[in-house]
Each structure stands twice: as C-alpha cells, then as structure tokens.
Amino acid sequence: MADKRKASWGSGELYDLLCLMMLGTCVWLLGVQLGAFRWLDRFILGHNLSDVFKLGFFMGLGAVAASVSKSIRLRKAMQQRDAAEAQASATARHDPLTGLANRRLFTERLDERRVAGSGGRLAVFVIDLDRFKPVNELYGYEAGNAVLRAVGERLERTLPAGSTVARLDGDEFAALVETGAGGEGLARLAQAVIAALSAPVTWQGHEIKVGATIGIAAADPEAGAADAVLHAADLAMAQGKRDGRGTYRVFESAMDEALKARARLEADLRVAIETGQIEPYYQPVVALPGQTVTGFEVLARWRHPEKGLLMPSTFISVAEETGMIGDLSYLILRRACLDARAWPGHLQLAVNIAPQQFQNPDLALRILAILTETGFQAHRLEVEITETAIVQDLEATRATLGALQALGVRVALDDFGTGYSSLYHLRELRFDKLKIDRSYVDSIGEGDERAKLVDAIIKLGSSLGLVTTAEGIETEASVDWLSNQGCDYGQGYLFGKPMPREEIDRRLDEGLLDTGPVEAPEIGPRAILAEKAA
Structure with missing residues (x-):
C-alpha cells in the first residue's frame, strides 16, 4: 500500500512543483558558493533586501518552470485526446474491411444532401452480391474478404465523382449518386455497376465470379428520411432477386404492398x-x-x-x-x-x-x-x-x-x-x-x-x-x-x-x-x- 501511495505521489503535480523548487534552491546555493550572483547581491544591497529574497527568487523560478511544464503537458494531452476522438469518429463511421463509409455515415450524408437539394437527380443504389455465399464455403473467408474489398474498389471507380459508397452489412453495399434528370442515366449506371461487379476477381490463382442485383430509390426531399429511402431501395433489390438476379429494379409503391402481403403470408x-x-x-x-x-x-x-x-x-x-x-x-x-x-x-x-x-x-x-x-x-x-x-x-x-x-x-x-x-x-x-x-x-x-x-x-x-x-x-x-x-x-x-x-x-x-x-x-x-x- 505504501508503494502505491508513493507511486501516486511521485506522478502528481505537487511532486513536480517541489522538485523544480528544490532545483531552484540548489541553483541558489551553487551560485552563492561560486559567487555567480554578484549583480543580484548589488541589487539586494541597493534595495536593502535580505538573502531570503534571493532564495525566494530562485524558488519562484522553479514554480514558473513547473507551471510551464504543466501547460505543455496539458496541451499535448489535449492534442492526443483530439486525435483519439477523430480516430474513434472515423472508425465509427467507416467499414474496417473495405475502408468505405458504413451505414451510420451513409445515412448522415444521405440526410444532409437530401435536405440541401441538388440540381440533378439524387438516388440511392442498394447493391447485393449474387453467389457470394459459396465463395466463403469453397475458398474460405480470406477469399470472401478479398472479393468484398475488390467490390468496394470497383464501385468507387465505376460510380460518378462525388458519390458516397458504403458497405452496409455482409455482402450488401449502397451508393448515393447524382445523375441527370432522366431515368436513362440511372439505368446506364446500374448496368455499368452490374457489369463491373460481374467480372472475375483473381485470388491466389483462382478466378472467383460473383454478380450483383441492384435496387434503386429516389432520394429527393419528398422521399422521407434516410432509413425510408434505404428501405425502398432494399425492396426494389429484393424484387430484382425474385425476378432472376443480375438485374436492377426501381422502387415502386406497389412493391411495398407486395412485401407487406408476403410478410403476412409468411406469418400465416x-x-x-x-x-x-x-x-x-x-x-x-x-x-x-x-x-x-x-x-x-x-x-x-x-x-x-x-x-x-x-x-x-x-x-x-x-x-x-x-x-x-x-x-x-x-x-x-x-x-x-x-x-x-x-x-x-x-x-x-x-x-x-x-x-x-x-x-x-x-x-x-x-x-x-x-x-x-x-x-x-x-x-x-x-x-x-x-x-x-x-x-x-x-x-x-x-x-x-x-x-x-x-x-x-x-x-x-x-x-x-x-x-x-x-x-x-x-x-x-x-x-x-x-x-x-x-x-x-x-x-x-x-x-x-x-x-x-x-x-x-x-x-x-x-x-x-x-x-x-x-x-x-x-x-x-x-x-x-x-x-x-x-x-x-x-x-x-x-x-x-x-x-x-x-x-x-x-x-x-x-x-x-x-x-x-x-x-x-x-x-x-x-x-x-x-x-x-x-
């Protein structure tokens, strides 16, 4: 217990202060012995001051040094804290495997851009990989991770500049994109993404092939919050899966009704x-x-x-x-x-x-x-x-x-x-x-x-x-x-x-x-x- 108290005392600020004040005292003693402070002696005699003033002067210098040291340490600690907070914030908003935005950051940016409006057409793509499960089963999870990283890179290369690409969960990705006012741009972009993700991924001499099915939903201010837009795009993607995979579907209100009817049928x-x-x-x-x-x-x-x-x-x-x-x-x-x-x-x-x-x-x-x-x-x-x-x-x-x-x-x-x-x-x-x-x-x-x-x-x-x-x-x-x-x-x-x-x-x-x-x-x-x- 005594050792713990000593360790606590030794790391405290009072200990640092006393050490610096003692250092000032030692400097004073050394200076007196060597006659190094004649100018200070003349100042003291000229103002009728005692030697105690000289000791207090050097102890005060130690206290000032202790204060400066504390200020430097506090500033360094604050910088480290700010860096740690920034790192934690980045980690909390990015997928550790692909480096893409995660669901949290994606929804934040979607809400920001949806409210701010845009000159073009803002849309959300939900991209689900086809035939991904057999990759892990046949080649192992390292191969699956390699495929996921390759998918993230291809999405960033294929989608327009300024798009936000995210990995939502597992083998499901999302993208916030802006295209022209017409629907032709969305269709061409969806087809380009499917083609890019259908190309084989080379891993340890193997050519691994997956595909993609895409659901698209408009992200205009009237479409609702980010979760509602993502849900709509997910419904469209599910419809694409039912229609044969490797395709894209644009959300329609009837899909929501069909999904609710399907959910009721499953429960019944x-x-x-x-x-x-x-x-x-x-x-x-x-x-x-x-x-x-x-x-x-x-x-x-x-x-x-x-x-x-x-x-x-x-x-x-x-x-x-x-x-x-x-x-x-x-x-x-x-x-x-x-x-x-x-x-x-x-x-x-x-x-x-x-x-x-x-x-x-x-x-x-x-x-x-x-x-x-x-x-x-x-x-x-x-x-x-x-x-x-x-x-x-x-x-x-x-x-x-x-x-x-x-x-x-x-x-x-x-x-x-x-x-x-x-x-x-x-x-x-x-x-x-x-x-x-x-x-x-x-x-x-x-x-x-x-x-x-x-x-x-x-x-x-x-x-x-x-x-x-x-x-x-x-x-x-x-x-x-x-x-x-x-x-x-x-x-x-x-x-x-x-x-x-x-x-x-x-x-x-x-x-x-x-x-x-x-x-x-x-x-x-x-x-x-x-x-x-x-």
Missing part, C-alpha cells in the same frame, strides 16, 4: 404449419389401360381461416424460400400415412420432396421415423423428386436415394423432360419411375412431333427398366394412345380430382373406386435384378 403459413391447417388431398393414380386405382399422389391444401382453400401455388414457393418446407412436408407425410393405413394394403402413396430436403442427409431417417410412428409400410410409399434436386448435388442425391431405396421406399423422377436430366443421371441414380410432365401429355393431340417426344420418353423408361406415369390426362383418346405406347400408369382429372380423406373414404366404402386387387408391377432396379436372376 408458420401458424398454419404449427396448427395443422394444411392437410393432404389425394389424386388417384391408375394402371393403364384398365384404369384400376393403384394409389394416390399426395397434394397439399391450405384451409385458411379467412381466405378459404388455397392451392399449393400460393404457398409452396414461400415455404421453400423461408425454410419451412421441411416441416410442411413432414406434416403432410405423417397425416397421409395415418389416413392411408385403413385403405386397401396394395394402394400406394406418392409424396413430393423439395430439392432442399433431398440434400439433407437425415431425410431417410426422418421418413423412417414417420413410417415407424404411423405403422405405414415402406413399400407402399413412393417419393417424388424433381430434376432440380439432381443438379444441386449429384453425390448427395445419390446417397439419399440409395438410403430410401434400402428402406423399401420407391423413388420417382417427377416432371421428366422439363429440367436438366441426362441419360447419365438416369443410369447412375437408378430411379424406380419416370413421371411424364403434363405439358407433354397435353400436347399429344397437337401433332406427330409432340407425340414422338412422349413415345421416346416411354421407350427410354422401358429400356432402363423404369415404369412410366403420365400426368395431366383429361381425355379417353389420351388414355388409348398412351396405353398403346406402353405407358404403365396415368393420373389426371379424367380419373379424379384431388380429394380430401373423407371423400376417399366414402368412395372406397361405396365401391366407387376400382382398386383391384392389383399387384403393382416390379419397378426399376428391382425388375432389372429379377430379370438377371432369371
């Missing part, structure tokens, strides 16, 4: 999944040519408390974009399995699985858990996937498909002919069934060329040991033609519209659905193995 959908408002409907699948019902495709219907019965086109894409599709699919599958337990044991259920789910390595385990919980037999279940799931990750698709087939679940490739499948995919992934998209079936009667395409798909499936189902059948003529070409199954309004469980139960009880008995034909790889064994 979350509640609907939690409370079970979404239920399975069942559309018959029949064997050709006899039209005996062999099973049902499970389709989702939302019984909205205010809007009535909603079709999947209203909410499935929202569920996929928000990540709710997994919970929704498992809800529908569980209820369908419970419904179908009481139906004849040879009737199949076909359910659609979203591409995002098919990349999940736990999909087969989740489905097995539902089958175990409901007591539904695996061989009665057929999972349908679209071609999009294949191209997203071939190896993940292969692993999931194999796991499902190991359980006894069959896998069908849905909407065949509308996506990216190749013969390589069909051979490597060993599907059980091909479903011919309704767009091909509808066109059968339009000419020989369309019919030849459907015939080719049926023959392709047969040559690979796959059975085929034609969707969207609405006429007896289509049934006859498809049967003659060797199509195995059919589905469409001709055989029945999607129905709730109660309607299926009633028709089964009244014998209005011809369900066989029918033995479903061996499908896909199983048929090939059986043929080889024979």
